[in-house]
Structure formats: structure tokens, C-alpha cells
Amino acid sequence: MTSLTSHDRLGKNGAGPMSKDEGQLQDDCVVSLEGVVIGFDSNNPLLKVPDLTIKSGEIVAITGSSGVGKTTLLRTIAGLIRPISGTLRVCHSTLPSQPPRGSVGYIPQRLGLVRHASVRHNVMLGARAGHTNPLSLFPSSEAIEHTDYSIERMGLTDKANEPIRRLSGGQQRRVATARTLAQNPKLIMADEFLSELDEETLEKVLSEVTGYVRSSGAALIVVEHDFARAKSMADRLLLIDDGRVNPFLSETTAEEVKI
Amino acid sequence: MITGFSKTFLYLFLVLVFAVWVMDGLVHDWGRLSGSGGNLVTFFKESLWPPNWSVIEPQAYPVCTAYPIIDFTCSTAWIGMVETIKIAFVSTVLGTIISLPIGLLATRNLNPKGVSYIARFILAAARSMPSIIWAIFFVILVGFGPLSGVLAMTIYTVGYLGKLQYESIEGMSSNPLEAASSMGLSKLETAIGVVIPESANNLISQTIFMFEYNIRHGTVIGIVGAGGIGYYINLYLKFLQYDKVIAYLIIIFAVVLLIDFLSIYARSFFTEESDVKRPSWWGVLLPADLVTKLRRNRQE
Numbered sequence: 001m002t003s004l005t006s007h008d009r010l011g012k013n014g015a016g017p018m019s020k021d022e023g024q025l026q027d028d029c030v031v032s033l034e035g036v037v038i039g040f041d042s043n044n045p046l047l048k049v050p051d052l053t054i055k056s057g058e059i060v061a062i063t064g065s066s067g068v069g070k071t072t073l074l075r076t077i078a079g080l081i082r083p084i085s086g087t088l089r090v091c092h093s094t095l096p097s098q099p100p101r102g103s104v105g106y107i108p109q110r111l112g113l114v115r116h117a118s119v120r121h122n123v124m125l126g127a128r129a130g131h132t133n134p135l136s137l138f139p140s141s142e143a144i145e146h147t148d149y150s151i152e153r154m155g156l157t158d159k160a161n162e163p164i165r166r167l168s169g170g171q172q173r174r175v176a177t178a179r180t181l182a183q184n185p186k187l188i189m190a191d192e193f194l195s196e197l198d199e200e201t202l203e204k205v206l207s208e209v210t211g212y213v214r215s216s217g218a219a220l221i222v223v224e225h226d227f228a229r230a231k232s233m234a235d236r237l238l239l240i241d242d243g244r245v246n247p248f249l250s251e252t253t254a255e256e257v258k259i
Numbered sequence: 260m261i262t263g264f265s266k267t268f269l270y271l272f273l274v275l276v277f278a279v280w281v282m283d284g285l286v287h288d289w290g291r292l293s294g295s296g297g298n299l300v301t302f303f304k305e306s307l308w309p310p311n312w313s314v315i316e317p318q319a320y321p322v323c324t325a326y327p328i329i330d331f332t333c334s335t336a337w338i339g340m341v342e343t344i345k346i347a348f349v350s351t352v353l354g355t356i357i358s359l360p361i362g363l364l365a366t367r368n369l370n371p372k373g374v375s376y377i378a379r380f381i382l383a384a385a386r387s388m389p390s391i392i393w394a395i396f397f398v399i400l401v402g403f404g405p406l407s408g409v410l411a412m413t414i415y416t417v418g419y420l421g422k423l424q425y426e427s428i429e430g431m432s433s434n435p436l437e438a439a440s441s442m443g444l445s446k447l448e449t450a451i452g453v454v455i456p457e458s459a460n461n462l463i464s465q466t467i468f469m470f471e472y473n474i475r476h477g478t479v480i481g482i483v484g485a486g487g488i489g490y491y492i493n494l495y496l497k498f499l500q501y502d503k504v505i506a507y508l509i510i511i512f513a514v515v516l517l518i519d520f521l522s523i524y525a526r527s528f529f530t531e532e533s534d535v536k537r538p539s540w541w542g543v544l545l546p547a548d549l550v551t552k553l554r555r556n557r558q559e
Contacts, residue, residue: 078441101443112438117456125452129442176438183442 028056029091029103029186029219031077036086038069038076045084046072049245052238056186059213059220061230064240070223071109071191073238073245077221078106078189091186102130105185107193109223111176115165119156119175122164123147126179143182150182153208155201169196177205181212188213191223206233306499310506314491336510339481339488344514346408346480346487347473353409354416355466358382361417362424363450368436369428370446379425385418390476394485405486412473412480420469427461428454464526471515471522478511 031054039046046069054060062070075081077088079095091099105126106112113122127143127150139147151160154174164172173196180188188209194202210233213220224230230237239246317333331337364370365378388396393414397407435457439449455462481489488507495503 075437078437080437080441098443104441104443106438106441108434108438110432110434112432112434112436114435114453114457116459121452121456125439125444125448126442128448128452129444134445134448179438189441 028217029099030055030089031091031187031219031221032087032089033077034087036076036088037084038072038081039084042084047240047245049073049086052245054219054221054236056219057213057217058236059210059222059234060236060238061234062221062223062238062240062245063225063227063230066225068240070225070240073240074189074191074221074223078104099187101134102183103186105180105183105188107176107180107188107190109191111172113164113172113176113179116163118161118163119151119167119178120147120160122175123150123178123182126150126181126183130183130185146182146184150178153181154178155204170198170201173197174201174205177209181208184216186218188218188220189222190220192225193222194224194229302501306501307505309502310509311500311502312506314503314506315510335491336488336507339491339507340510340514342405343477343481343487343489344474346405346412346485347470347477350409350412350416351466351470351473353413354420354469357413358417358421358424359455359462362421363428363454365421365425366428366454368431368433369450369454378421382418382421382425385414386422387418388415390415391480391483394480394483398484403484403486408477408480408485408487411485412477415476416469416473419472420465423465423469424458424462427465428458431457467522467525471518474518475515478515 032052033049034051036049037045037047038049062073064070072081076083077090079090079098082096088095091103093099114125124139124143124147127146128139131143131146132140151157154177156171156174156178159167159171164175167175173193177190177193180190190209193209194206197205209220212218222230222234224233314336315331315334317330318335318338361378361381365375365382367375370378390411393411394407397410401407401410431454435453436449439453444452477487478489478492481487481491482493484490484493488511492504492507495501495507
């Protein structure tokens, strides 16, 4: 008798889980920023963001040199920092009210993993957010299936029961990515999620994430300091330069943009 | 010109002068110190030494029914010490169960200020009185015996351990909390799925420390009738049998030393690998930095 892997059960295709739930997401998740000014001191703002909208299915890369505020912009969109002024809407919610549970997946620069817990436990947190009622004591069977599948697609099956602190930096990045994919979010925000990965793993992780975005219609906002890589993966680039966010279209070449 | 080092020295000197001035206000007759050394020698020779080891012999009543080889277990020292350890164990378990939810509510990184202040107020109230005062309170409420000891130590454990817990949780990295918040996990899910696993090592280590602490303090609460070895110490103090009292104190010292060592050893399993070496006996007796120096010298 052959046993079905979670991959089979969920109906694999290259684009990721599943016709069932990860197929086209039901609702759109639009991110819109209007007159947003970001920073920690209102007299000396870090960034003045022009009005912009990020639609479902779009891949947007925020790029620029070190210390210009890429992460601060992403954290503001994630609702972790309040803007000094302006209106920020994420998935039909106007911040500071939270977007619907499980709709936003966030991969922080330092990953935000529970270091003393196992890979499975960490990935399950994302699956719970996306597929389990918050009042339920135990994860739903759907959450368990998504956990197994995400671990498998990130090539971490043999590490599933290892505590995070025993993994390499690259493996930890894959766990954080698996946690987000298990969630089936409508919007993924990732901060330098491809750093510390070797070329082969980088290609694999990138293709899984972009595959998910393309197949499900989710939006992806990624902070990427490597301009060439940002340009190759994104539909649209947001270049931060001199304290302003300047939207650039993907046709812009690296040579034309001075960072 | 005053250098940074001299300035520090000057400040320390001024603090010392201030302390002496305050002490002078408290003490009216410094001459009483003159005979203290002699008093101590006399007291030691005439009353304390040698210890009266009859406390480890089976007590006369009730009659010991244990097997002769282990009739030591019928001694007051054994009975009292075991009762103290039992009180410490039960109150540590109960105290941990009660303090963890209150400790979680007291954290500022997980809760609104109002909730955090209420939880902190409860913990501070439980901690504000030493366990011996709680013991007096519970002896009045429920009478003499280990039950009042357990209740007193549990209350104190809640206050003390809860504070350690919320401080440890507030010290954890904000990244996992931010990730959980962005995902939309509820506070309860974040507490169970992120906070407790992430701070588990510290929480376990603190609980073991609290057990050790409760054994040390459990020896005292018996003095007010709340069970344990303190009951016997109080009894012989009243009869002025100081040679028996010193025998109990030596036994307590030995047991506390043993528990301290076991506690350090057990806690070393719950720290990050390679952060802490397995402890030695010296670790119990000497300061940590001195042990590290000795170990380094030996390696060189």
C-alpha cells in the first residue's frame, strides 16, 4: 500500500498548495498608503511616502542602500510602527486596526522564530493563524496538513523535530518562509528573506514563494538590498533614496537608477 | 584634576560617611560592642558546642517502628527536614501554577498598561510580606501545622516567582512577538505558542531556584508553628537547649548545600548549550567568577 504524502493529499503543483485553498484566494488584499510620513520624530521624519497602492498578485520590492528606512517602511505597513501622519490600509483594515486574522504573513529580518521550539511548532504557528479558530485548543486538520506540506516544500522534513537554535541561518530562513506559506496569507511581507541562502536554496525558496503568489493571487512586498535581485523578482520597485520613496516601474534598469 | 577613578572612589567614600552617620543615629551606646567577642566565645563554648546529635536518634514518642538500620528516619531531624522539603515542593508546584498566568498578565510587552498594573499589584501584594508573616497569618486562619506552611509559602512563591517570570518574559526578543502579532495570533495563542516555549528554559530554571529558596525559608516558618524543622528549633530554643539547636542548624546547612548543588546542576540543563559548564561543588561554595578563574587556570 502506498501512503500519500501531504503533498499528494493537498494536490500538488509547482505553484504550491492546492487547488482547494491555496488556489485563487477569495478576497483581494490591497495595500494603500495616502500621505504617509514615517519615522520616530515628527520634526525629523525618516520617509515621506508618495500615495501608492499595491494590488493583489503584485510583487513589489523595496530597495535602497543601508539605513535608508526600508525595514522601517515594511514594519510600518505591517502595523508594527505607527506612521507620523497619513492613512494606511491593509486588507480592508485601516491601521492601527488589525487586518483579518491570518491574512498577512510577515517574515522579519531576524525571522521571529521561537528558538527553543521545533521547526514543526514554528510552522504550525503560521498554519494556526491561517486555518484554525483562535479559540480552538488544538490545530485543525487543515492546519496540520498545511504545516506538513510547507515543511516538505521547504525541504525541511528531516529537520521537522529539531529545535530552531540547532539550525543554520539559511535553514532558519526556510523555516520562517514555511511558516508564512503554511498560513496561506493574502499579503506576504518579507524583510531580506533570501539572505544567507546558497544559490540553489535561494532559487528554490524564491520559486516557491513567487509560485505561491502567482497561483494564489496574493501580494508580496519584499525588502531587498540587492538591486539586481530585487529587479529580477519584482513587478514594481520602490527605491528609497534621500528620504523619499520613489516608485519605479520594473522596466527601470539598474544602470538608470542611482542608489 | 579629579580622574574618573578618583571620582568614583570619592562618591563611595561619601556614601560610606553617610552610612556611618545614619548608624550613629541608630546606636546610642557603642561601648556595648566591646564585650561582644567575649560573649560569643562564652556562648559558643558553654551552650553551642559540641552539638547534641541526639536529634538524629529515634525520638522516644511515638515509638519508632522502622527497620533498625534506618531508624534514623524516626529522628526529629529527619521528620522535620522531610516535612520542610515536602512543604517547599508542594508550595513551589502550586505557586508556579498560580504565578504563571498572573506573570503573563503582568508583562508590558503583551498586555495593555491597565492589565499589567493590576497583575503587578497582585504580585507585589503577595511579595510585600515575608513568608514568615504569611505563616503567622495562616496559622491564625487554619491552625498549626504544614497546611498553614504550604499556604504561606505558596502565596510568597506567587509573588516572588511571578516577578521573576514577567521580568524574564519582558526580556525576550520582540521579533517572535511581532511575527505572531502580524499573523493575527490571539494573545492566548501567543502566550502558549510563542512566549512560554521561548522563555521555557528561564521559567524552569526559576522554578528550580524557587524550590531551593522555599527549602531555605521553610526552615524558618516552623518557628511560628507552620510545620517543618523550624518547629523543633523553636522548641529547643524555648528550652534553652542550644546544643540541639546548633545540631539542627548544621543539618539544615548540609541539606541546603546539597539542594543548592542539585539546583545549580538541574538548572544547567535548561541554559543554552555551551553557555554554562556543568557545575562543580566549588560552584556552590564560591562566587561564579572565581570558579571560572580557577577553571581557566587549571586548563592553562
